[in-house]
Structure formats: C-alpha cells, structure tokens
Amino acid sequence: MAAVFQFFYSSLIFKITFPALLAGLLLSSSVLQASVIEFSVDELAAETVLPVFDNSVSVRNRLVTKTGRFEVGLSGGLSLNEPFYGPSHFALHGAYHLSEVHGLQLSHTQWLGGLSTYGEQLSIGGPGGSPAPFDPSLAPQVEGLTTLNYQASLFYGKISLSKQLVMNLSIYGLAGFGAVGLSRGAGSKLAAHAAVGQNIFITPDLAFKFDIRLFSYRGPDPTTQVLNPSGPAPDPSTFGEDLYFNTLINFGLVYLL
Secondary structure, three states: OOHHHHHHHHHHHHHHHHHOOOHHHHHHHHHOOOOOOOOOOOHOHHHHHHHHOOOOOOOOOOOOOOOOOOOEEEEEEEEEEOOOOOOEEEEEEEEOOOOOOOEEEEEEEEOOOEEEHHHHHHHHHHHHHHHOOOOOOHOOOOEEEEEEEEEEEEEEEEEEOOOOEEEEEEEEEEEEEEEEEEEEEOOOEEEEEEEEEEEEEOOOEEEEEEEEEEEEEEEOOEEEEEEEEOOOOOOOHHOOOEEEEEEEEEEEEEEEE
C-alpha cells in the first residue's frame, strides 16, 4: 500500500512540475534568441510640434476692468524700521489707468508725529544722568511724503474661498519719485519710491488693499548733534546728513470710479 501511495504522489508532482519547467525553458530560449530591431534614421521623428492656440485668454468673464477709469484709495500703516519717531501714518492716493496694465498714481503719506517708544526712553535719559538725555524731537523729522508713480498691474486672477464666494484679485507694482517734507523748517528732500501690493475686490468697484512700500532720501541725521531737552534746538542746517531707506506697510480700501 505504501509503495502504491508513493508512486501516485510522485507521478502527481511530476505532472504538475514538468509543464512548468518546460514552459520556463521555452520562454528563456525565446528571450535568448530575441533579435535587436533597428529603425532607419529617416523613419525617426526629426522635430516636435506644439499646438498653437489663437486668441488665448487667461481669465474669462473678467469682472473688474480698469482701462480709462480713475482710482482713489485710503490706507493706514506703520513704518517698520524707524528708530526715533512714531511709526503711525495714513496715506491717500489717486490713480488713472491707461490700460488694464499701465497707469499713473499720485500719492501722499502723512505721519502722525511724536516719538517712538525707544525715542521716548532716550529723551528721559538713564538714572543718575547716565546716559545723558537725547531728545530726537529737537531734530528735523519726516512729516510727509508725496510721490508721482508709474503703476503696473502685474497679475489679475480669481480666488475662491468657498463654493459660493469668488473674489477677484490684482497684484501691482509702483515706482516713482517725489519729495519728503521735514519739520522745524528743514524744507524738503528728493525721494525715490517703490512698492508692491495687492487689491482684493469685494465688488467690481471696491477692494481691500495691502502693500509694502520703500522710499529713500538723504536727510538730517539726529545723532550728529547733542539734543538735550533742557537746551535749545539746533539749527537744521547744522545737522549732518545720511542716506535713509524706510519701509512701510499699509492696509486700506480702494475704489474705482
């Protein structure tokens, strides 16, 4: 009985493994005998062609149009790198859009005055008279900035905050020249101005505004004089001058007429 079972088991294994071995040998032999197929150079592609779309439109159904329209804006913000004087200011601007991209802008920024927290600490001085009081308010400071700028609308697009709310946005840049007005009869100084910002329209005419502005000018340096609160204010012409680069950040509203 054992011999019969062993013969039956061995024959069953042979029937299962033999076809598998035979298929493997045939497959390996066909792979080894495969030949390399070569194509003539004339039959290969010599160049690629990309489809050309006429009258391509990046944004359809443009809700906000600017060409030939005036723009007015009101904003407020802070000076980011002013050590001595109060950073708070407000700004007004008006612009005319020559096209959807190009425009001209006239802007004025007015500072609220006063000293910064650091400036007030300096004006008091240290305990026991050391260090001596240094009152920056006795030096000329920037009161206002007026500039004429070229405005370029660099990008227009749409953003969806929900399935029911779609907002139109416009990214713009500014560059121009103007003048800074100084206090204490120091007159005005030529200034260069640049900015980049974004308008987010909540209606076709009204938008929230955010921008970062940079202006540069050469003006009086308060540290070149002894500014003691108990003494007279030095004449503005006696101050040395330095080159300033001031950065502003503004938030506000824009309305298209």
